[in-house]
Amino acid sequence: MIRAPSSASTRALAQRSWQMTKASYTSLSTASPHKFPTKLITSSSNTPLRTSTSSRWAYQPLTIRRALATVTDTLYGVTAARPSKFSSSSSTTTPDFFAQHAQHLAAVDPEFASNPILHWSEFPDFAAVKPSHVVPAMTALVHYVETQFQQRSKQFTPTWEGTMGLTQDLDDDLERASGVITHLSMVKDSPELRSAVEAIQPMIVKISLQMGQSLEFYDALVKMRGDAETWNGLDKEQQRIVDKTIQGMKLSGVGFGLPGEGNAEKRKRFNEIQERKAQLSLKFSNNVQDATKAFVKLVTDKTELEGCPESLVQAMAKNAQKRGHGDGDAEKGPWTVTLDAPTLVPFMMNCKNRDLREQIYRANVKRASEGEQDNEPIINEILSLRKEEASMLGFDSFGSLSLSKKMASTVDTATNVLDRLYKATLPAAQKELAELSEFASTRLQHPTPLRPWDTAFVGEEYRKDRFKYSADQISEYLVFPKVMDTLFAVAKDTFGIQVSEMAQEEQQKAGLTTWNKDVKVYKVQEESPSKKLLAYFYGDFYSRSEEKKSGAWMDVCVTRMKDPVSGHVRVPIAYMICNQPAPASDAEPSRMKFQDVTTLFHEFGHCLQHMLTTVDYPQASGIKGVEWDFVEVASQFMENFAYEPQWLGQMAQHYKTGAPMPQEMKQSVMKSRECLAGLAMMRQLHFATLDLELHTQFDPARAEQESIFDVDRRMAKKTCLITPIPEDRFLCG
Numbered sequence: 162m163i164r165a166p167s168s169a170s171t172r173a174l175a176q177r178s179w180q181m182t183k184a185s186y187t188s189l190s191t192a193s194p195h196k197f198p199t200k201l202i203t204s205s206s207n208t209p210l211r212t213s214t215s216s217r218w219a220y221q222p223l224t225i226r227r228a229l230a231t232v233t234d235t236l237y238g239v240t241a242a243r244p245s246k247f248s249s250s251s252s253t254t255t256p257d258f259f260a261q262h263a264q265h266l267a268a269v270d271p272e273f274a275s276n277p278i279l280h281w282s283e284f285p286d287f288a289a290v291k292p293s294h295v296v297p298a299m300t301a302l303v304h305y306v307e308t309q310f311q312q313r314s315k316q317f318t319p320t321w322e323g324t325m326g327l328t329q330d331l332d333d334d335l336e337r338a339s340g341v342i343t344h345l346s347m348v349k350d351s352p353e354l355r356s357a358v359e360a361i362q363p364m365i366v367k368i369s370l371q372m373g374q375s376l377e378f379y380d381a382l383v384k385m386r387g388d389a390e391t392w393n394g395l396d397k398e399q400q401r402i403v404d405k406t407i408q409g410m411k412l413s414g415v416g417f418g419l420p421g422e423g424n425a426e427k428r429k430r431f432n433e434i435q436e437r438k439a440q441l442s443l444k445f446s447n448n449v450q451d452a453t454k455a456f457v458k459l460v461t462d463k464t465e466l467e468g469c470p471e472s473l474v475q476a477m478a479k480n481a482q483k484r485g486h487g488d489g490d491a492e493k494g495p496w497t498v499t500l501d502a503p504t505l506v507p508f509m510m511n512c513k514n515r516d517l518r519e520q521i522y523r524a525n526v527k528r529a530s531e532g533e534q535d536n537e538p539i540i541n542e543i544l545s546l547r548k549e550e551a552s553m554l555g556f557d558s559f560g561s562l563s564l565s566k567k568m569a570s571t572v573d574t575a576t577n578v579l580d581r582l583y584k585a586t587l588p589a590a591q592k593e594l595a596e597l598s599e600f601a602s603t604r605l606q607h608p609t610p611l612r613p614w615d616t617a618f619v620g621e622e623y624r625k626d627r628f629k630y631s632a633d634q635i636s637e638y639l640v641f642p643k644v645m646d647t648l649f650a651v652a653k654d655t656f657g658i659q660v661s662e663m664a665q666e667e668q669q670k671a672g673l674t675t676w677n678k679d680v681k682v683y684k685v686q687e688e689s690p691s692k693k694l695l696a697y698f699y700g701d702f703y704s705r706s707e708e709k710k711s712g713a714w715m716d717v718c719v720t721r722m723k724d725p726v727s728g729h730v731r732v733p734i735a736y737m738i739c740n741q742p743a744p745a746s747d748a749e750p751s752r753m754k755f756q757d758v759t760t761l762f763h764e765f766g767h768c769l770q771h772m773l774t775t776v777d778y779p780q781a782s783g784i785k786g787v788e789w790d791f792v793e794v795a796s797q798f799m800e801n802f803a804y805e806p807q808w809l810g811q812m813a814q815h816y817k818t819g820a821p822m823p824q825e826m827k828q829s830v831m832k833s834r835e836c837l838a839g840l841a842m843m844r845q846l847h848f849a850t851l852d853l854e855l856h857t858q859f860d861p862a863r864a865e866q867e868s869i870f871d872v873d874r875r876m877a878k879k880t881c882l883i884t885p886i887p888e889d890r891f892l893c894g
Contacts, residue, residue, distance in 0.1 A: 373413035589839030696772030715767035766799030
């Protein structure tokens with residue numbers, strides 16, 4: 162899903178992770194292996210799909226902008242401005258309007274001419290950006306936008322040009338700058354960058370609310386909507402943008418600016434809520450990342466790791482070396498087990514040492530629930546603020562507020578869907594658990610009843626027995642370069658596009674830099690004689706737990722926009738972020754688990770929706786303006802290709818010999834998506850029903866009588882067939 166999905170305010174520094182799903186920015190959901198992990202786009206406070214949608218119509222004015230983030234079902238696979246020298250055959254890369262706008266900004270404030278967060282036209286100069294640039298950049302930009310918006314407010318008229326046309330460039334300036342900052346906070350975290358983001362957050366919230374609560378702008382939009390001649394003169398895209406903008410402004414508290422008793426006080430309180438929510442969301446995310454990095458289990462006896470594949474043992478020895486233990490020798494050790502997904506997931510699936518699995522499981526479900534990193538009080542305060550906010554806007558719950566801008570529309574509709582899914586899923590899940598328990602007892606001589614730290618291990622053994630191959634054996638045939646070639650072949654065959662990696666020489670010619678040496682840059686062109694340039698995207702595929710958020714997500718760097726005067730089109734640019742293991746050595750390419758393959762296809766689906774858009778208005782271009790209970794369609798659709806015999810056969814070649822994947826193994830891969838699907842769906846239903854309960858029925862003021870963990874346990878009696886442990890605090894992570 163969008164892990165991360167979530168739409169985010171152009172006026173808010175992008176809030177992490179589909180919304181990742183669910184990257185944190187949806188941190189990998191083995192937080193609670195008893196609730197078989199899943200995919201999420203995260204729209205939780207600690208996550209990304211970052212769509213940067215205007216706060217006036219996406220209603221996310223508060224926190225740092227969000228991305229489409231995905232936490233994959235890891236256990237069961239269910240699942241000048243700095244001038245650009247690059248030129249293309251399409252007149253799309255640095256057209257007159259955008260170059261002139263950059264020159265205008267540079268004349269307004271010297272910061273626009275020197276700060277790399279602001280001083281770029283086509284590609285950000287990531288290598289030049291430092292945390293010390295963040296505060297000066299956003300101070301200058303927010304001051305400029307605030308001044309310009311106030312001046313233009315006097316000119317608003319009930320026409321497209323007199324509303325959206327007067328604010329589009331301000332939205333875009335904020336999106337581009339805040340997008341660079343948020344992106345780096347997700348892939349290159351540091352104490353200095355965190356401090357800088359915390360410092361600028363209040364000013365981002367302030368300008369977001371000023372624009373989202375503008376009575377002059379709102380009045381012009383409503384009048385335009387009500388004038389039949391003007392309205393009928395707009396195309397369908399423009400009409401949708403106006404409708405969504407009006408809705409978003411209502412949810413941003415624009416009504417509190419009207420004359421009326423108590424409105425001034427309500428507006429002040431509403432804005433305080435937004436600023437506080439932004440602070441809490443950022444703190445929540447940082448706590449999760451810090452707690453994840455802080456836990457290390459040092460293992461000195463290799464027999465304790467029995468069952469772990471050699472690739473995992475090697476990785477754990479390298480992890481130990483990074484932390485000052487040993488020299489990275491996989492045979493001698495020592496080894497470290499950590500809570501980052503590339504280690505945690507395969508460890509829980511393969512380690513035969515039940516006691517060690519229990520230790521790691523307990524550490525994971527208690528992540529960010531103790532000491533200075535305790536997220537429980539943060540969750541309670543966020544829920545309380547959301548409830549108050551919903552009440553101020555006339556909703557009976559925050560769940561109702563949230564669903565009002567989605568396809569489901571109402572809590573009842575969402576609840577009915579979940580009830581129908583539950584009734585259809587429960588018998589299958591019960592049957593699967595009975596089969597797992599029987600298999601564990603008779604084939605593995607494993608203790609029963611199964612406990613939460615057993616499900617991943619027993620499930621993998623069951624899968625191997627049923628399909629004859631382990632995830633590690635299958636990964637020998639899934640080499641990253643070959644998988645990427647196949648993904649791009651699918652795109653060519655399905656969409657008529659050509660995707661190619663930009664060589665270093667080409668990047669240098671374009672003045673293009675990246676934030677890490679392993680990051681790749683790709684260009685997307687029409688598969689036609691003209692080779693028309695359509696888009697670019699950055700690919701950051703390998704895990705770096707010391708600085709990079711968990712999960713997988715897609716995010717926006719630049720949105721497609723057409724200059725109405727010259728007709729020039731600025732092509733879109735996307736970020737595609739994954740967290741698969743890096744190559745074991747320079748001589749050996751990265752081998753992928755099949756779940757990594759489906760995650761790659763999934764995130765590329767999000768990228769395609771952003772990159773292949775033909776919408777010229779940035780307010781509805783690509784993934785913008787898409788309801789969050791629909792935004793996963795493109796990504797889920799792309800996952801299917803990974804299971805198709807044609808494409809699976811093309812991508813699957815042995816990493817040493819080049820031999821094709823055996824037919825029997827391919828059949829196992831294709832059938833495996835249905836394995837334990839009932840239990841996987843029950844896990845999703847637990848997440849969804851718990852989310853609705855917390856946002857519709859739970860009263861944070863009565864948390865001492867019933868805590869969020871009490872609610873979790875109460876809901877788990879229905880949806881979790883293996884009872885969670887009393888200490889389970891997975892909500893905190």
